[in-house]
Amino acid sequence: MDESGAALEPADDAFQALIRAGLARALASDAFRAAPQLSAFLGFIVERAIEGRSSELKGYTIAVEAFGRPADFDPQTDPIVRVEAGRLRRTLAQYYAGEGADDPVRIAMPVGGYVPVFERTGQQPAAMPDREEVTVPAAIDGSAFEPPVAPEPPPESPPERWLSKRWPVIAGAALGIALVPLGAWYLGVPGTAPEPDVAAIAPSRAPVTVARPASPAVPSQPTIVAVTIPDLSGDPKLAALAGRFSRFLVDALARFDDLVTVKVPPMGDAAPADAAYVFEMTGQMVDGTLESFGRLRSVADGRIVWSASSTRPMSVDDADLPDIARRLAIRLAEPFGIIHADIRQNVASGPMRCIYQALDVRRTMKPEDHLAARKCIQDLIAHDPAFHPAWTQLTFLTLAEYTTGLNPQAGSPLERALATALMAVRLAPSSARAQQAMMDALFARGATDEAIRAGREALVRNPYDADIMAGVGARYIQLNRPAEGLPLVERAIELSAGRPPAYDFFALLGGRLLGAGQLSRGHGEFLGADSNPYALLGRALQAAQKGSDTDKAEALAALRQSSSLFETDPRLWLMRKGFGIEVIERILADLGIATP
Structure with missing residues (x-):
């Protein structure tokens, strides 16, 4: 959108940079710091607008992709997006009436929709530190810390790395800008709970200069787990049952996004080369009874980390199938589960x-x-x-x-x-x-x-x-x-x-x-x-x-x-x-x- 809020040209890099810088300042403000869901909401709609995808900003999309609601979310019965939209409008008004009064670009979300508008105010952007060297207070461990500094947006991360597809892009861009006030806030804001006795440890508030960190050659990601199913095309009923079980298993595994990244090759295909573990499933129907087998294998050395088998009557629409798949996912991926035990x-x-x-x-x-x-x-x-x-x-x-x-x-x-x-x-x-x-x-x-x-x-x-x-x-x-x-x-x-x-x-x-x-x-x-x-x-x-x-x-x-x-x-x-x-x-x- 231009200054009038009518349209935003995605190619207008300078204006996009101003918007992202303004977003970063807003997210680092008092109004948004203690409201993570509002921060997610604002970042999501701003990034979609900048990408020229404003038409996607509907209640369902926001609930699922920004708030993490399940795919069966019904905006007609759950008013979460409408409620949070009202909060977001009030919080933005509060921010621009106070901390953001001098921002060169103001972000608003008019009533009646979720598409943001951006308005130039004529103010000059706040001076930012040099891109190769940033001054921040003492870091998390009290020593020199290398924060991310990214005035321009970084490349998109691989889709499987994040449950929310686009928010990390704007978050990555905002981190370097936001970390300067965030660092000052680390040590400067009084807590509301009793403080520990740190009289013997004098906090250092003197600023230190740190260099911009080098980007890793390969971005870090959680343990990659592949879920594989053999080619069952010769038995359509068994293939349908295995496919349904796999969908529930993968859905539950993917919720542990800080611990595992799930990859599912097509039925009959081998696991991807970057997988650390492979969960292999197979089975056969014998006189209406399913004989199923599952095992977790370590790719690095071929060890069978865990295995199980089951024999029971089951059909593709069995009501117990989702619960069985979810319990298996929990056993594998929960923080103190099988994968954790093997890595330890x-x-x-x-x-x-x-x-x-x-x-x-x-x-x-x-x-x-x-x-x-x-x-x-x-x-x-x-x-x-x-x-x-x-x-x-x-x-x-x-x-x-x-x-x-x-x-x-x-x-x-x-x-x-x-x-x-x-x-x-x-x-x-x-x-x-x-x-x-x-x-x-x-x-x-x-x-x-x-x-x-x-x-x-x-x-x-x-x-x-x-x-x-x-x-x-x-x-x-x-x-x-x-x-x-x-x-x-x-x-x-x-x-x-x-x-x-x-x-x-x-x-x-x-x-x-x-x-x-x-x-x-x-x-x-x-x-x-x-x-x-x-x-x-x-x-x-x-x-x-x-x-x-x-x-x-x-x-x-x-x-x-x-x-x-x-x-x-x-x-x-x-x-x-x-x-x-x-x-x-x-x-x-x-x-x-x-x-x-």
Whole structure:
């Protein structure tokens, strides 16, 4: 569109650059920072307009591609796009009345549609740093950090790398521009939740100069899993059944977009050469009974990582088929599933080594594991700043500095965690894991309502992810809403055999809060001899319930040894982990711990 908002010439590179720069400033503003869904909405419609594809900006397209709604989304029954459109118009008006008052281009979305218009204001663009050298405050780890700097849009990423096809293009262009105010915001905005004691660590606010990072020769991407089916053209019924099963399997696998990239060659074709794992399916019908076989094979060395077989009556329209396919996908791809276990036991190179290393910190919560994982993730981001799973995992690792006291760095971990979560959401607005990171970052800051909304959004985008289920359920339980949280945690436990101790701890706690003693004790039995803080706290509560003072004292002594804060101020230790006042009082009373 030109200055009048009537039309936008896609070839007008200078005007496009102004629009993208204005978009980046808007997304970095206070009005949009804590509204990831609005950021995704705005970025999506602006990019489509710039590409000359405004005719595609319908409610269904926005819901599916920008908000991550399923393909069967019905805009007539779900008003999410209309509701968010009203919010977006109000937020844009708020932004241009304040922070964006001097922007050279204003973005608006007139009532009655979703096509943006762009209006020149006559203001001069804000001065930007040199393209080869950018000045930012101290970086995520307190040292020199190499942010992406991309005044012009980068080439499109491969389609399979992202669930949302176009948003990463504008996100990649915006990152370099937005990171300067974002970096200042890391250390400059006061948090809303209690801050850790960092008196011994003086945050450095002096700016440092960093060079533009080199683009990686091959962009990072999650583990590539190919799903193959042999040529079944000789048996049309079996081919139809296998095709339907494959569609449900692939749909569920693709929801784990931070962990796997799914490729499906045509029936009868071999797996693509870049696949790390191949899931091979075959079967035959014998007297109306399906004999099916599936196995996961490692391409690098040919190992059979996992296999299963089944014999049961089944037809192409069998009502159980979708659930069977989805359960298989969960078992393979969930964060603590079969692929994770294989990568952990057979250490591989590449970006996913760092992602799974970060996930393993959730199991152990050991300082040395946290430090190594954080270093690996930071190196990965320096190599490929557009790899969204790294920003997501960095959010979780940064929050551990605050919630567990692991390897604290200069500056507020709450501000840094929120910033990295925002970056993950901007890079991958359709990613469920990015929304999970946003939930945890907001919850740690005390923004509980916003956190729960982000968590529910994550569940909409991936209803098969046990870790998201457990995370949302745990937040409800921490807020003394166990009736809402416990079913989610129990479902996560059912789906995740390799789960961290936190799952069982929150199931134990949820049962206690509901007065379901037998249920609580049952989950407590799974905590074993693990040294994870949640396992130690759970064992202490379990021992208190059984009346075993010796076991309770032993678990509490181990917890005090692992955390000096728990020894000096157990109430603050629980607050840092996000427990509400009522739940804190209940835990301390059950443990017989008196605090001022």
